[in-house]
Amino acid sequence: MSIDPSQFKELNVTDTCVIWNVLSSRLLYMAANAAGCSFCCTNFVHYECLHKPRKTYTSEDVELQNRLKEAIQDGKFRSYHLDLEDLQEVDILQKRKNLGKGELASIAFAKKTNQAFLTDDVKARKLAEEVMTRQFVQTTPHLVGWLFFVSFLGDGDLKSIVDEHQKHNRPLAQYFKEMYNKALDYRSKLNLY
Template sequence: MAVDITQFRLNNIIDTCSIWNLLSSKVLYRATGLARCSFCCTKFVIYECLNKPRKSSSPEEDELIERLKIEKNKGMFKEYHLSIEDLQDVDILEKRKNLSKGELSSIAFARRISQAFLTDDQGARMLASQFMDQDMVQTIPQLFGWLMYESYLNDSDKDEVINEHESFKRPLKKYFNEIYLKALEMRLLKRE
């Protein structure tokens, strides 16, 4: 899927993996506030993040959980219930391909209310793209690139975002580096 970092929808239905990837960097998350991005999710996603039993947890996971709780107490990451009709969206359920309930509920909810779906799971992206316009399916690296392109983040922020992200053992370093170069290229083209 081609990614257009010159555009980003500000209101997003976010899934579990993207919450963790977003909150793994305070610099990145702060920039989303400056850009007036908003993130909401389904009750299933909050369950996966905060309540789902884990075999074991790491200090990194515990810190991300704490960050999410703090942000929820500030009124961020508002959560929504789904209707029975949303949950019975047969088209989505028939093609689910090992996705979690959080991802499936997020796709169904984003589709129903015509909002962008923010995910870093490739399977969820592919499935969502079958039911929504491709530009309504977004990723954290795309968000990072857009924040760079629009100068909510600057060049000196790149390494800090990546270092913070890696300190939580999150997997997006390669994509951040690739999209950073794309953002530089697009900024140069914008000036011409």
């Protein structure tokens, strides 16, 4: 999938991994909010993030859960109920490709509400691209690239975002750097014309 960092849908339904990836850097999350991005999830994803029992908890997990609770309390991250009929959407269930309930519920809700589906799961992204308009399927690195493109993040912010993301044991640092470079490339090409 070729990502255009000059375009990004601000209204996003997220899955669990995206919540952790976006909240892994306070600077990234603050810049996204300042740029007008809105994040929500289904009640099932909310359950996965904050209430589903885990075998182990790391200090990083606890910190990210606290950040999510703070975002919910501030009214900046909402969760929504999904009707049973939404989950039974034949298109999604026939093509589910062993996806978890969180991803399926997120795709169904994003499609129903005409919002973008923000995911960092490759299988979920592929399924969403089959059942939704491709431009409505986005990733956290895409968000990072767009924030640099529209100057809500500056050149000096990349290191801080990557360092904090890695500190929380999140896996996307390489893709953040790639999207930063792609955003700079797009911006320089626009300035040439």
